Amino acid sequence: MTESLDRIFNRLPERLTAAQLTEVLGLSSSTVTYRWLSDGRVPAIQLGSHWIILRDDVKEHLRAHYNVSQQSNLGMRDTD
Numbered sequence: 001m002t003e004s005l006d007r008i009f010n011r012l013p014e015r016l017t018a019a020q021l022t023e024v025l026g027l028s029s030s031t032v033t034y035r036w037l038s039d040g041r042v043p044a045i046q047l048g049s050h051w052i053i054l055r056d057d058v059k060e061h062l063r064a065h066y067n068v069s070q071q072s073n074l075g076m077r078d079t080d
Contacts, residue, residue, distance in 0.1 A: 002063065009059040016053040024058075 012020060021042065022033040036042045037051055043061045045052040 005059050005063055009055055012055050014055050016055055016058065018051060018053070021053055021058065 008024060012024065016024070018030050018033050018037070021027075021037075022030050025033070025036075025042075027033050027036070033042075034051075037044050037046070037053070042053070043057040044054075
């Protein structure tokens, strides 16, 4: 998981535009991206009508909310 996120995000600049965020997250439109930014689903800083979207903050947010358990990441199986 970590390597995959690194490969995706490391090619991007430190500050992302809404268009870049839309693309990297695979969202359907910038309207969805702005809604996610406004709702706080994606970390960013709003200054007036402008957004500061930091690549590493988004990457760490995704890493922290990854929905696969650590056991699954390690290839372990439940024994219950």
